Amino acid sequence: MTTQRAPGPARTAAPTGSQLTGSRPTVAGAVDLARPLRVADLRRVAAGVRVEVPAQVRDRVARGRGHLRTVLGDDDRPVYGATTGFGALVGFAGRDDEADQCDNTLAHLGAGHGPEIDPAVARATVLVRAWSLAQGVSGVSPRVVEGLAAMLATPFAPAMPRYGSVGASGDLIPLAYAAQSLRGRGWAYLDGERLPAGEALTRAGLSPLVLDGRDALALVNGTSLTTAALALALHGVRAAHRAAQSLSCLLVDVLGCDPGQFLHPRLISAYGHPGAVDVAARMRVLLDGAVPSGGRPLQEAYSIRCVPQLLGAAEDALRYVDGVVAADLRGVSDNPLFFPDEDLVLHGGNFFGQPAAFAADLLGTVAAQLGNLVERQLDLLVDPARNGGLPPMLAAGPGRQHGLQGVQLASTALVAEIRRNATPAGMQSLPTNLHNQDVVPFGTQAALRAVEQAELLRLLCGSLAVGLRQAVHVGARTPTAPGCAELLDRLVEVVPAIDPDRPLDADVVRAAELLDELTALPDES
Known part of the structure; x- marks a missing residue:
């Protein structure tokens, strides 16, 4: 591939006509493949960003490639996928011609089904794959890494099917579609438009990627889709977690609850869990200055009183997922691996996505319980038996108007969908591939489901935010805490206040977008 861009407007801010050379000036906000990846990098590259391939990266990739060539010159040293068949057919010789070996590798994996993966997730997947290959232990051609980087500087995204990966031996089937798309075969997206891949490449100013057998196998033999989806889902659930903290504080204040009881530092420190301690401390900051109304029960419902314990447990779980994502983003997912300095070719299981599978399942559980909390808080807020006497459904004129009734119904459906998708996948192993893959993690589907759960959770938070805004309009007190x-x-x-009734879907989305803005961390802006 080249980085030459076709004339005309582009979605990304990358300069046109640049070459992937070590002397190219660094672009602000660029992703440098010589440095560890971060979740923020995956989010930025989804919208288009320059990916730097420094000279040191090209040098180590070239060194790994040279080692592969040396090994292939030795008839006594077989290399999986380069001199052999694939998977259960490893005991048979591969094709003699390297181009044929590439075609054979990718062709037999063209068996995916279902809807196509969000182009933003697909682009993040390409970045994760590029970083892994850039470590120089996969034996790929330098042109492969440079080609992936060139693609990411354009609005191009490969079309990848949702179903087909079991998360072992890498995300073979969806990544094979990505590789074919980069070769100009199959389908791709450009600025969100689905096109034949060859046409999309031409419009993006890219040339088809040329691969041999080892290049093709290295592109598919890793869990980069699982890692990318997990990282993006983690970001979404973390954002919702921060939003739930803020909304819980606003709920406490407009209802006149006494945070000095259930958020008291002595009470929370006695609980002993670090996540709860940290969540309670952040909530106390936002609630600083709040004045209890004196009319609330001594002990609030759990959806208020136990917020620091619930969100604290979620914080502890998210920190575990943080660690898995960080390890995945700085690790190499491939097989075999080549170590030139020791003259080693090692065949093993670094493409086995069990850590991400467990983490994605845990993330789904966290999303489900956060959804439960937010939905229950909205239910409390619209119920005159528990909201301090506010109108039912927060309707400005009950009967003639219906207030939050539609939003509350939709929230019930959203939380049910999140919970349905929280069934663990990481222990549902099924043997496949003539029992070569006799245990598999199924992390890919868990991670992709977590992306969807995070978006539904975001809408739930937007729904509660609309309810809190309406509560003040129909009689709840204005907040007493400045925050x-x-x-x-x-x-x-x-x-706007819901008076009279109107469709509220757009309001929920706007509220969710505002929460994204208000709770964003510094490196997410």
């Missing part, structure tokens, strides 16, 4: 008052003011700016 909560500021949050309400921002909500009022984007969500």
Whole structure:
């Protein structure tokens, strides 16, 4: 591939006509393949960003490639996928011609089904794969890494099917479609438009990627889709977790609850869990200055009283997922691996995505319980028996108007969908491939489901935000804590009062977008 761009407007901010050379000036916000990947990198590259391939990266990739060539010159040293068949057919010789070996590798994996993966996830997958190959232990051609980087500087995204990967031997089938797309075969997306891959490459100013057998196998023999989806899902659930903290504080304040009881530092420190301690501390900051109404029960419902314990447990779980994602993003997922300095070719299981499978399942559980909390808080808020006497469904004129009734119904459906998708996948192993893959992790589907759960959870948070804004309109007190008052003011700016009734789907989305903005961490801006 080249980085020459076709004339005309482009979605990305990457300069046109640049070459992938070590002397190229660094572009602000670029992703450097010489440095560890971060979740923020995957989010930025989904929208298009320059990916730097420094000279040191090209040198180590070339050194690994040279070692492969040396090994292939020795008839006594077989190399899986380069001189042999694949999977259960490893005991048979591969094709003599390297181009034929590439075609054979990718052709037999063209067996995916289902809807296509979000192009943003597909682009993040390419970045993860590029970083792994850039470590120089996969034996690929330098042109492969440079070609992936060139693709990411354009709005091109490979079309990849949702179903086909078992998360072992890498995400073979979806990554094979990605590789074919980069070769100009199959389908691709350009600026969100689905096109024949060859046409998309031409429009993007790219030339088809040329691969041999080892290149092709290295592109598919890793869990880069699983890792990318897990990382993006983690970001989404973390954002919702922060939003749930802020919304819980606003709920406490508008209802007049006493946070000095259930958030007291002595109480929380006695609980002993670090996540709860940290969540409670952040909530106390936002609720600083809150004045209890004096009219609430001594002990609030669990959806208020146990928020620091629930969100704290979620924080502890998310920190575990943080660690798995960080390890995946700095690890090499491939087989075999080549170590030139020791003259080693090692065949093993670094393409086995069990860590990500466990983490994705845990993330789905966290998303489900966060969804339960937010939905229950909304249910409490619209119920006059528990909301301090506010109108039912927060309707400005009950009977003639219906307020949050539709939103509350939709929230029930959203949380049910999140919970349905929280069934663990990482222990549902099924043997396949003539029992060569006799135990598999199924992390790919768990991670892709987590991406969807995170988006539904985001909409649940937007729904609660709309409810809190409406509660003040129909009689709830204005917040007494300055931090909560500021949050309400921002909500009022984007969500008009529901009086009279109107469709609220767009309001929920606007509220969710505002929460994204208000809870974003510095490296997410």
